Amino acid sequence: MASVHIHDVRKSFGGFEVLHGVTVPIEDGEFVVLVGPSGCGKSTLLRMLAGLEKISSGTISIGDRVVNDVQPKERDIAMVFQNYALYPHMTVAKNMGFSLKLRDAPQDEIDKLVHRAAGILALTPLLDRYPRQLSGGQRQRVAMGRAIVRDPQVFLFDEPLSNLDAKLRVAMRTEIKELHQRLKTTTVYVTHDQIEAMTMADKIVVMHDGIVEQMGSPLELYDHPDNRFVAGFIGSPA
Ligand code: ADP
Numbered sequence: 465m466a467s468v469h470i471h472d473v474r475k476s477f478g479g480f481e482v483l484h485g486v487t488v489p490i491e492d493g494e495f496v497v498l499v500g501p502s503g504c505g506k507s508t509l510l511r512m513l514a515g516l517e518k519i520s521s522g523t524i525s526i527g528d529r530v531v532n533d534v535q536p537k538e539r540d541i542a543m544v545f546q547n548y549a550l551y552p553h554m555t556v557a558k559n560m561g562f563s564l565k566l567r568d569a570p571q572d573e574i575d576k577l578v579h580r581a582a583g584i585l586a587l588t589p590l591l592d593r594y595p596r597q598l599s600g601g602q603r604q605r606v607a608m609g610r611a612i613v614r615d616p617q618v619f620l621f622d623e624p625l626s627n628l629d630a631k632l633r634v635a636m637r638t639e640i641k642e643l644h645q646r647l648k649t650t651t652v653y654v655t656h657d658q659i660e661a662m663t664m665a666d667k668i669v670v671m672h673d674g675i676v677e678q679m680g681s682p683l684e685l686y687d688h689p690d691n692r693f694v695a696g697f698i699g700s701p702a
């Protein structure tokens with residue numbers, strides 16, 4: 465587990481600035497939801513946390529370490545994407561162990577960690593299946609299994625539920641929250657869905673056109689929105 469500090473971060477693509485100095489403090493073990501309309505810069509910010517995108521200016525630290533120039537695999541984080549691409553030719557167990565294998569972990573250690581993660585996510589009976597033999601929800605759990613297997617300091621989620629149907633989305637929301645209550649891993653979760661933000665977050669960060677409009681607990685934002693944008697965005701039904 466670790467705190468994460470995003471300080472005055474800017475990002476430009478080809479001279480066009482899409483993030484205009486974003487500052488977000490994240491406490492150890494906190495579940496933070498970045499929410500805002502499509503195109504406001506949520507994924508870009510998350511990709512910079514992951515090290516997949518370079519920061520134009522500002523700093524990002526994980527724990528006490530400034531990670532601006534640290535390669536993705538040297539950051540102790542795991543990311544779950546919207547299109548949770550599993551390797552089709554690998555079993556669930558192989559999919560889950562792959563990142564450990566890349567890091568040259570010994571096979572018995574990989575087996576142990578995969579079984580532990582599978583136990584947490586109720587995936588043990590599915591370990592020998594292939595992705596095509598799984599339902600959408602099961603695939604999503606395998607994608608989470610891949611993330612938790614290394615026991616990273618930080619989890620990043622980018623709209624992980626947007627490809628699922630409404631009923632499954634509600635179930636997975638609960639599952640992700642339970643996982644967080646159990647592991648207490650610092651989590652940054654991106655969504656454009658207000659309901660998801662309101663029900664899952666310890667702290668919500670409302671973004672709009674590359675800036676942070678407001679951050680606070682779901683109740684604070686609901687009761688005391690700083691401006692019309694926040695009021696409209698948080699107050700309106702999905
Ligand atoms: P969100 O995830 O909130 O929908 P994004 O972070 O994907 O928003 O995008 C923010 C803005 O940055 C958008 O205007 C998008 O078109 C632009 N953008 C994102 N990635 C790139 C890129 N690789 N090159 C150029 N523009 C990009």
Ligand code: MG
Nearest residue numbers: 503506507508
């Ligand atoms: Mg996005």
